[in-house]
Amino acid sequence: MKTSIASESHIINNKEYTILGVSTSPGSFGICNTTIQRDREIKETFFIGNEALINVIQKSVNDKFSNKIICQISTMERCGDFSRRVALSCTDYFDNNKNIQAALQPILDYLRNGLYVVYENEMFPTDGGGSFFWSSYMMSHEFGGSSTFSSVCKLDYDVPPAFLAPTEGISTYNDKALNASIEKVKKDEEAVGICFHLTGMFCALLSNHHDVTAALMLNKKVRCLVIEPIRYILSSNDFEHEKTSEETENEKYLYTSCAKIPLSKISKPLLETFFITRMCESGKYTDSVIYNSEKSSHLKGKKSLPKEITEKCDKLPDCEMLQSAAMIDFLSDEEINALLQGETMLNDNYIINKNYYTSITIALSYLQYKNFSKFLEFAMDILKNEELSAVHQYVATRLQPIMNEKIYNLFKELLESENPVYGPIKTLAEKYIKRYKAYIETPTEEKSSRAEAVPMKRNLENEINALEMAKRIQSSKVERNLK
Amino acid sequence: MAFETVNGQKVFSSMTGMTYIFGDYFVVFRGDNFPPEIYEWGDIVSVSDGLTEMIISTDSAMYTIERNAFRSDEQYLSVRAVIEGQIAVHPSIKYKFNKRILPLKFLYRNITTPNAYVMRGVYEEKVINSCNISLVSAKYGRYIFLFALLLIIVIFAVLIKIMGTLADDWFYCLPIALFSGIIISVAIYLVVGVTARHKYNQVNKVDPALSKEITIVVAPEGFAAVESSVYTGHDLIPWNEASFFIETHVGIVVFRDNESVFWLPKSYIPKNEQNNLISIIATRVKQR
Numbered sequence: 084m085k086t087s088i089a090s091e092s093h094i095i096n097n098k099e100y101t102i103l104g105v106s107t108s109p110g111s112f113g114i115c116n117t118t119i120q121r122d123r124e125i126k127e128t129f130f131i132g133n134e135a136l137i138n139v140i141q142k143s144v145n146d147k148f149s150n151k152i153i154c155q156i157s158t159m160e161r162c163g164d165f166s167r168r169v170a171l172s173c174t175d176y177f178d179n180n181k182n183i184q185a186a187l188q189p190i191l192d193y194l195r196n197g198l199y200v201v202y203e204n205e206m207f208p209t210d211g212g213g214s215f216f217w218s219s220y221m222m223s224h225e226f227g228g229s230s231t232f233s234s235v236c237k238l239d240y241d242v243p244p245a246f247l248a249p250t251e252g253i254s255t256y257n258d259k260a261l262n263a264s265i266e267k268v269k270k271d272e273e274a275v276g277i278c279f280h281l282t283g284m285f286c287a288l289l290s291n292h293h294d295v296t297a298a299l300m301l302n303k304k305v306r307c308l309v310i311e312p313i314r315y316i317l318s319s320n321d322f323e324h325e326k327t328s329e330e331t332e333n334e335k336y337l338y339t340s341c342a343k344i345p346l347s348k349i350s351k352p353l354l355e356t357f358f359i360t361r362m363c364e365s366g367k368y369t370d371s372v373i374y375n376s377e378k379s380s381h382l383k384g385k386k387s388l389p390k391e392i393t394e395k396c397d398k399l400p401d402c403e404m405l406q407s408a409a410m411i412d413f414l415s416d417e418e419i420n421a422l423l424q425g426e427t428m429l430n431d432n433y434i435i436n437k438n439y440y441t442s443i444t445i446a447l448s449y450l451q452y453k454n455f456s457k458f459l460e461f462a463m464d465i466l467k468n469e470e471l472s473a474v475h476q477y478v479a480t481r482l483q484p485i486m487n488e489k490i491y492n493l494f495k496e497l498l499e500s501e502n503p504v505y506g507p508i509k510t511l512a513e514k515y516i517k518r519y520k521a522y523i524e525t526p527t528e529e530k531s532s533r534a535e536a537v538p539m540k541r542n543l544e545n546e547i548n549a550l551e552m553a554k555r556i557q558s559s560k561v562e563r564n565l566k
Numbered sequence: 567m568a569f570e571t572v573n574g575q576k577v578f579s580s581m582t583g584m585t586y587i588f589g590d591y592f593v594v595f596r597g598d599n600f601p602p603e604i605y606e607w608g609d610i611v612s613v614s615d616g617l618t619e620m621i622i623s624t625d626s627a628m629y630t631i632e633r634n635a636f637r638s639d640e641q642y643l644s645v646r647a648v649i650e651g652q653i654a655v656h657p658s659i660k661y662k663f664n665k666r667i668l669p670l671k672f673l674y675r676n677i678t679t680p681n682a683y684v685m686r687g688v689y690e691e692k693v694i695n696s697c698n699i700s701l702v703s704a705k706y707g708r709y710i711f712l713f714a715l716l717l718i719i720v721i722f723a724v725l726i727k728i729m730g731t732l733a734d735d736w737f738y739c740l741p742i743a744l745f746s747g748i749i750i751s752v753a754i755y756l757v758v759g760v761t762a763r764h765k766y767n768q769v770n771k772v773d774p775a776l777s778k779e780i781t782i783v784v785a786p787e788g789f790a791a792v793e794s795s796v797y798t799g800h801d802l803i804p805w806n807e808a809s810f811f812i813e814t815h816v817g818i819v820v821f822r823d824n825e826s827v828f829w830l831p832k833s834y835i836p837k838n839e840q841n842n843l844i845s846i847i848a849t850r851v852k853q854r
Contacts, residue, residue, distance in 0.1 A: 360574060361571070
């Protein structure tokens with residue numbers, strides 16, 4: 084039976100979303116549930132035909148706000164002519180200006196039954212933690228920003244997917260193809276591609292891996308057409324924020340990571356497709372995908388990538404920055420000053436969050452993404468303020484990777500200070516000073532090739548320690564105040 | 567959740583003009599009224615699956631779906647599987663249902679196993695009846711024997727009292743008593759047979775699954791007997807749900823709380839696998 088596809092377009096928040104309803108499909112492409120032991124984990128696998136390409140594993144079975152493990156286990160080269168079909172769709176959409184349904188037809192015929200939303204989005208070729216996307220998913224580990232619903236923004240804000248996972252093996256990377264892509268991207272001023280939404284802020288890139296790499300090297304944008312399965316319904320009662328004039332009591336929405344689409348906007352046939360398709364529906368290929376998803380990886384060998392690539396990834400925003408940016412539209416000087424005075428409210432409204440620690444982490448991430456000099460100023464002002472000791476360790480950890488003279492001088496000053504408030508961050512200050520000295524001693528050429536502001540990766544372990552320490556200090560403060 | 571891989575079903579009732587969708591949600595489209603009423607399964611209060619209609623109640627509404635609204639028996643069986651799978655997750659849903667031979671779907675758990683014996687076939691009437699008779703014989707055989715013995719003694723005593731003395735007439739009375747006892751025992755056996763057949767016909771009338779192909783699974787993790795149209799290979803009843811099993815000459819019957827839940831006709835089992843398969847069952851459930 085031929086795949087039946089229905090589509091309609093909607094403009095939401097000035098962005099166009101195409102909703103596609105796929106039924107009677109052979110179901111040879113998409114994401115399916117491949118869990119074997121339900122009490123231990125929930126495993127989903129992105130597959131093409133029998134081939135299991137990427138496993139997405141959620142260890143906290145009942146927590147949709149917990150991060151997931153993402154692991155590439157096979158490559159597109161083993162999927163027959165699928166890459167050719169994707170390339171055709173990509174050309175039809177980006178070069179021949181065909182509409183979404185017509186352009187995606189070669190791959191939509193194989194898509195699993197269900198409702199999908201298709202939209203354009205800017206993507207970053209990293210894993211959301213500063214590592215290059217193509218080489219980051221061979222070892223399975225947890226990725227920040229990979230939870231079903233954002234742990235930072237909850238259900239109130241839309242966090243569009245921004246990070247990529249590869250479907251081609253790193254062994255296919257070669258300098259010749261990269262050089263050709265560099266020429267192409269130089270000419271087009273951007274790289275384009277088609278990707279399939281996996282979870283949270285992550286998408287599987289289906290095409291143009293070399294183009295995306297070239298865009299990273301040339302500091303160009305990566306524009307992707309995202310195909311996202313719609314799986315959840317939300318009610319306006321699920322949101323923590325106060326209802327806006329557009330939101331009515333018990334209004335239901337289709338949840339997508341980019342936008343919440345009111346049910347009333349969707350036509351009856353598409354809604355029927357959504358409700359009939361069950362989340363764990365099995366298809367012709369499910370059993371073999373389950374079997375293949377358990378087998379060891381087909382990925383072969385390692386390729387050494389140009390240093391430039393890995394270093395440029397550090398410059399790109401991470402998942403925390405993007406989540407914070409999704410929460411805050413604008414942070415005024417007045418609001419920043421209020422935060423520096425230890426306030427969470429301004430003019431009877433919460434500036435960011437009722438929790439001060441959360442407010443600071445979000446403000447820092449937002450400023451680091453939007454305005455780096457303001458971020459630096461804000462972070463240093465926090466450290467200078469003795470009364471904000473609860474967040475000192477977090478801020479000091481956050482500044483660790485940034486090689487800057489101002490920070491160096493500040494840490495030096497804090498190290499010499501006899502104020503016991505700075506005791507917990509002295510080790511961090513010492514570490515920074517040592518690292519900064521080593522940094523300025525390195526030859527200028529090497530330094531200039533490095534990222535100006537963020538030459539090192541963030542140390543998550545330190546941040547976790549800092550978070551725990553801050554919580555302890557904050558709770559002891561509360562106890563003192565109560566006494 | 568068991569049976570979560572069964573496809574969702576759309577049922578249109580021409581009587582009410584309403585469209586019902588059974589899937590991860592229970593959804594009701596009232597004609598062209600929009601948007602639809604969407605219920606999470608936890609919001610459903612009761613489901614009554616009767617002979618002629620299915621009634622689904624929520625706090626605020628009651629939906630009656632006539633049996634002929636279902637496109638086919640297969641669709642009805644899929645809907646039943648979806649509902650019973652949801653009842654396993656939401657046991658607060660009150661559920662009324664007709665007699666069944668196959669185990670209820672809410673006993674199943676979502677278990678995928680690579681090591682399973684999968685057999686297919688239709689439950690034949692003679693196998694079910696024979697199993698039923700064997701079950702009755704196994705359960706009440708000794709009582710029937712004792713009853714027949716008692717009957718022989720009573721008939722003998724009555725004959726002696728009517729006919730005369732024990733010393734003179736025992737050689738007439740004993741054969742008559744023995745013969746009467748045997749006749750009555752055979753009559754009881756025939757009644758059991760007729761009852762078994764009646765029982766089968768009763769279930770056959772109300773459960774379309776009995777005339778369909780059944781998939782039977784025996785695995786170290788559990789067992790299953792489901793209509794092939796809803797079988798997706800991911801649902802089993804764990805062995806700890808079973809109390810004991812009885813082996814008859816035609817099949818194996820597994821019991822749960824003294825009620826039979828799982829019937830495995832021996833004719834389904836490949837000859838060379840019979841010992842392996844029975845040993846899987848025997849190592850997990852005690853035999854009676």
